[in-house]
Amino acid sequence: MPGTGRGIAAAAGALAISMSTVPVAAAHGGSVGATDGSYRVVVHHAPRGVVVHPLQGRVAGFFVEVAAGHRLVVRTAEGVVLASIGAADTVASGSWLEERVRMPGQPPVHGHLAVVNRWRVPVTYDAAPGAIRGVVEWVPSGPHDDRSIPTGFMLGVGGGASATVAAVGLARVRRRRRAAP
Amino acid sequence: MRCAPVLAALLLVTAASSPLVVPAAAETSYPEEVGAFGALFADPSGHECLEAQDSSGERCKPTAVSVAVLPNGRILYWDGIEGMNHVGLNVVLEFGEKAMGDQARVLDLSGPEPSWSVxxxxxxxxxxxxxxxxxxxLPLIPHDNDNKDNDGNLFCAAHVFLPDGRLLINGGTAYYSEPSIPGTNFGVLEPVGIKNTRIFDPKTNTFEPAADMSYGRWYPSTVTLPSGEAFTVSGVRKLVKPIYLESPVTDWVTNVRQTETYxxxxxxxxxxxxxxxxxxPLYPRIHLLPNGKVYYDAAGQAFNPMGGAYDQALWNLTSVYDPATQSWKDLGVPVINGVPAGFRGSGFSVMLTLKPDQDGRYNSAEVLSGGGVLGMTPGTYLGSDSVTLNTIDTANGDKFTSKSVEPMHQPRWYASAVVLPDGKVFVANGANVDEDVTPGLGFPIRETEIFDPETGNWTEAAPQTQGRTYHTTATLLPDGRVMLGGHAPFPLMFGPQNNILHDTLGTSRNTTxxxxxxxxxxxxxxxxxPKIAAAPAKAVNGSTMKIVVDSPTYISSVRMVRNPSLTHLVDPDQRTVELAVLDRSGNTLTLAVPDNKVLPPGPYMLFANRDSERGEIPSASSPVLVARS
Structure with missing residues (x-):
């Protein structure tokens, strides 16, 4: 470590340990504990003849199939058209991102299924007002995941291993420096 | 040893947290049932770097993170995340400075012993x-890009063969630190996608620079269009801080949405x-359908940028791009474990053999995807054993159907799949958990297995010797064998390389x-x-070609396999195409060469298969360069 003293080395070591969790957090949307479960967007109601497939994501999306001869229009709260789906002679489909269906920033700490958000997306179906409605659920890792390893524990092990190796490395560097003539 | 108590405690804790110990590989007794692996081999020259944090000062010999089987039968490969052995504290803090340019090698397997050239x-x-x-x-933020050796890395580029057999390589990685800590070699790693393109010429064994793209791309996918042009999608410009002051805000915190054509x-x-x-997603799993459209299989890498793009929900949908209209159309949601689930991350996606109907038309495509982790942010952590078969009926408006098929015997994160000349799918490599999340704590999957599309069943095959978990490759060779290579992992929890857990518990090895x-x-x-006695070096789309075989009456099928060109489980040009046999006369077979949508121009390996009681036996292949009419 050229050009660094003890203080910088210690600071770098501490920063290293903290930074080692950054990619982990990044891999899960900034939520380190998120590997213990996942969010699920569930549709409870849609206009008759409309098939709605929720698309999971940081911001949810929808893939919709509309029966032949019908048209579904989705607008933002400001009236901007997000999707206009329909065709006279065939089943039509389309998709859009839906900002009104959001995942909470932090998952619940408890380990059971829970509704964490309710949502409603106004639509126009064949010129009549309607809505697609549903919920966001938190789904903890199920019993089928009995082989799963608690994320926090894994991170602790990994962080500990990383810190140990870093500390041993720093100690060796310091020892070599002291031993150097 | 002073640190022995610390290490013992560490091992105890880690062992307790890791019940997924994979049994040791068994010797193969019945190669006719499970196949057989040969001995490990490596370039005898150069430095092995088997020890963690190798500080010998010598460069480590490269590992095969990316592989291309060249038209002359040789194998080009190059390294990834080279220089990881120099990290002393933490990858994130140091790799912007310590990353090194990725080395390439050419492997020749034609002689009695493998040989290498640089x-x-x-x-x-x-x-x-x-x-x-x-x-x-970023303005006002100190950065450190003093190391220029890592500004044009091949790692994380896309690569496809051009119609003339040269290899187009677009994108890749530049490394720097931002912010950096002034006066030190520390900072926050920023891997960025570069705009550069190089072309490798197998005849001269050289890389030449080619025209830049308009967008930097790290983890793009590129596929050859029927025209012979190369169509590239996705990639990210800055992985950790995807904020671009000179671009619209809609370009922030997502991947490159713009597509380009070479x-x-x-x-x-x-x-x-x-x-x-x-x-x-990054490295999206795309394939060229037999109607000339580009199919996206709702799979790729989803850890980016900063944990996921704001618009990643739409990655759950399969879709097709029509080069004629230059537009996309959504198809549907893939089924995983029996329910419409959508996205698969860090899994394989291969197109099964395209077969002609009675009239010689290619009317549908089947794409097999499996393993990896499921769902978007936050996705699963354990590797999945699930397998999905998506079918696109190209003769009926790209009608999409999806179903789960029998799961693999092993859950696999980051497994490689290879479509064999007999149409079966060989799967190898991978780990039991997502090693992007907890590097060095996963256990390698050494068991391999084979999927039979005819029965829908998986059969266990011979175990591989080395655990290869991350940045690995599996490549069909011209002689019908499969070569495993690669393994360039992140070190234990992004700290310095350390093989203690590997040596004691059998977790994935930290060294390349x-x-x-x-x-x-x-x-x-x-x-x-069977033997192909003669085959043309070139074939023209929409015409016929004649090949001479030793026993024409026994030939059950003739298949063209696009020369592999893969990295990170991605080979968008991967395709196996069965040719219609028009005539058998003496030892000569006359074959129909499909159009350029089914068989886009470029290099192929032509296999002739014969039936046996156990199944088809392929010949060694003949190289054929396909050109447009």
Whole structure:
């Protein structure tokens, strides 16, 4: 470590340990504990003849199939058209991102299924007002995941291993420096 | 040893947290049932770097993170995340400075012993001008890009063969630190996608710079269109801080939505109109359908940027891009474990054999995807054993159907899949958990297995010797065998390399692996192989070609396999096409050469298969360069 003293080395070591969790957090949307479960967007109601497939994501999306001869229009709260789906002679489909269906920033700490958000997306179906409605659920890792390893524990092990190796490395560097003539 | 108590405690804790110990590999007793692996081999020259944090000062010999089987039968490969052995504290803090340019090698398996050569120039002409000329540094934030050796890395590029057999390589990685800690070599790693393109010429063994793309791309996918042009999608410009002050806000915190097309005649890229824009995951799993459209299989890498793009929900949908209209159409949601689930991350996706109907038409495509982790942010952590078969009925408006098929015997994160000349799918490599989340704490999956599309069943195959978990490759060779290579992992929890857990518990090795191992599938143990005595070096789309075989009456099928060109489980040009046999006369077979949508121009390996009691036995292949009419 050229050009660094003890203080910088210690600071770098501490920063290293903290930074080692950054990619982990990044891999899960900034939520380190998120590997213990996942969010699920569930549709409870849609206009008759409309098939709605929720698309999971940081911001949810929808893939919709509309029966032949019908048209579904989705607008933002400001009236901007997000999707206009329909065709006279065939089943039509389309998709859009839906900002009104959001995942909470932090998952619940408890380990059971829970509704964490309710949502409603106004639509126009064949010129009549309607809505697609549903919920966001938190789904903890199920019993089928009995082989799963608690994320926090894994991170602790990994962080500990990383810190140990870093500390041993720093100690060796310091020892070599002291031993150097 | 002073640190022994600490290490013992560490091992105890880790062992308690890791019940997923994979049983040791067993020796193969019945190669006719499970195939057989040959001995490990590696370039005898160069430095092994088997010890963690190798500080010998010598460069480590490269591992096969990316592989291309060249038209002359040799194998080009290059390294990834080279220089990881120099990290002393933490990857994130140091790798912006300590990353090194990825080395390339050419492997020749034609002689009695493997031999290697070093392509020129040594820096692969990756980014001759350095990254600074295209830099998107954040203002007022100190950065450190003093190390110019890592500004044009081949790692994380896309690569496809051009119609003339040269290899187009677009994108890749430049490394720097931002912010940096002034006066030190520390900072926050920023891997960025570069705009550069290089072309490797197998005849001269050289990399030449080619025209830049308009967008930097790290983890793009590129596929050959029927025209012979190369269509590239996705990639990210800055992985950790995807904020671009000179771009619209809609370009922030997502991947590159703009698509570009390379014209091999003009040697230039063009940016496609906005109708061709699409948000896709990194290294999206794409394939060219037999109607000439590009299919996205709702799979890729989803850890980016900063944990996921704002618009990643739309990655759950399969879709097709029509080069004629330059627009995309959504198809549907793939089924995983029996329910419409959508996205699969870090899994394989291969197109099964395209077969002609009675009239010689290719009317549908089947794409097999499996393993990896499921769902978007936050996705699963454990590797999945699930497998999905998606079918696109190209004769009926790309009608999409999806179903789960029998799961694999092993859950696999980051497993490689290879479609064999007999149409079966060989799967190898991978780990039991997502090693992007907890590097060094996963256990390698050494068991391999084979999927039979006819029965829908998986059969366990011979175990591989080395655990290869991350940045690995599996490549069909021209002789019908499969070569495993690669393994360039992140060190234990992004700290310095450390093999203690590997040596004691059997977790994945922290150091890179320059070795290879070749698998001889069961069909190579079923008796005499058919031989192709003569085949044309070139074939023209829409015409016929004649091949001479030793026993024409026994030939059950003739298949063209696109020369593999893969990295990170991605080979968008991967395709196996069965040819219609028009005539059998003496030892000569007359074959129909499909059009350029089914068989886009470029290099192929032509296999002739014969039936046996156990199944088809392929010949060694003949190289055929397909050209447009």
């Amino acid at each position: 392509p020129m120039p040594a820096d692969t002409n990756g980014n001759p001008g350095g990254y600074d000329q295209n830099a998107e540094y 014209n091999p005649t003009t040697g230039k890229w063009r940016t496609n109109p906005s109708s061709a824009d699409k948000s896709l 692996d320059p070795s290879f191992q070749i698998f001889s599938p069961p069909y190579l143990h079923w008796g005499e192989r």
